[in-house]
Amino acid sequence: MEKELDNIFREILYLDDNYSINDSLAPGDIVEWDSLSHMNLLYEISNRYNISISFKDLKGIKNWGELKKYVIKKTTNDS
């Protein structure tokens, strides 16, 4: 699932295939990850996995790795 999420990340942020995505990446680290693409990313994830991502939960998430962990946990709990 982590790989699948990385692919969504690459797709929404229009990153090259050779760009290596690491878990410590945070909004602002790369030009492509601005507030609008962040919203697109959240929409795509919530749509793909049929989960709702609350503002409260997002407050504590600092980087891509944490967001992935949150999504994996959420999909496991919801299913």
Added chain:
Amino acid sequence: MVFSSLSFLFIFLPICLLLYFNPIIKNIKFKNIILLIFSIIFYCYGALKYLYIIVFSIILNYTIGIVLNKVRCKKLILALGVIINITIFLIYKILGTITAMKTETALLPIVGPLGISFFTFQELSYIIDIYRGVIPPQKNFLKYALYITFFPQLIAGPIVRYEDIYKKIDNRKTSFDNIKSGSTNLIIGLFKKSVIADTLGVVAMSIFTGKIISYATSWLGAILIMIQFYYDFSGYSDMAIGLGEIFGFKIKRNFNYPYNAISVNDYWKRWNISLGQWFNDYLLFPICNSKIYKKMIFIFSKVFNKRVAYKLCNFIVLLILWLIIGLWHGIAINFLYLGLFYFIVISLEKNCLFIKKRKVLSRIFTLIVVTIGTVIFFSFKDNKFIFLKSLFINNKFIDNRFFLLISNYYIYIIIGIMFSFPIIKKIKAIIKNKKYYDILHTIVIFSMFLISIYYIIINGYSPFLYFNF
């Protein structure tokens, strides 16, 4: 009352500090009451006739906060709260703009309730965060009133989130280091405002409102307005942060060298940071999570491919966002144009790899855009945008006035430009561990204080530009 006034620095603040740090008063409750009383006095000094609005707003949002925590129909209560807050805000914004249009000053004069844009947004964030479950409601009315009226941030921000400050309302300690660092920030802000912003502001306004006969003078005027605007607003924010620190509160920084931005988008992440984050959390997030937005993506994805669908939806959201940011500053045509201008530029930047991938070009592009944006911002009374046009259409390349202004004000201009970039940070990193650092730091800060006082005395009263909003 203005932070950079003698009455604030030598009467209001010393009395407030004497009472606050009085060894007899140790209980935090009494310290809070002292801060609340002084905050109300501070507000009344400049806006007594509008006190009822802020009092009503505090009672309203305090009550909504309590009710939100108890009822089931949370959405309805929140919607009601948001509508009432925005209605009051809009009424006074429109009335303020109409009154301002009738005055003879070149800039937007101070009309309407002081700081309404800031305390309304602060209170909206409070009730929305309670609805979202991010924060608990404040049950003590006086503590809530202190959160809203706390004088360092009341009139021109930064917009302080309740979640960042509520623990400090109940429990805070002021150490010597807090006071030292707070005083340093206060003096730096004072220097920025009284020495740089006020001095260059007079020159900038004389160019802005006078007859322009050369490109060089026009661009000099625009650059001076940029310097004045940054030093004025960031100076106020530094003072707010410093005062907060002295009283044991930590207010987040509101500026991060905006003219050092690598893109226009980056500039808005560095300028008035608290406002940008507010729009991000309370406007962008709800829009992008709304059913309409989701439906829009769904429909566009059917017609075009997903990539185009996202781009189209982002354009629409960006347009709404920038129109609101523009009009937040005032219901006037120049603010509408300002919003449209940044919408176009940021859309272009987001989709133009040519600019994005070249760092030097991107920085130059950003500075030019911001210069034009600042001129549009200040063209409140210049309906025909005469000054803006003079940047691009002029008779001469250079004139004598340009040389005269440069020879008279070059020191301020050099200092103004130099310290708009993180030079101090680099110097500090080099000498931080040297033995003489502390003495040098004290001498520099004390000298800045004395110079600021001298400028306040010779320049007289000068309100902050952002008081208008």
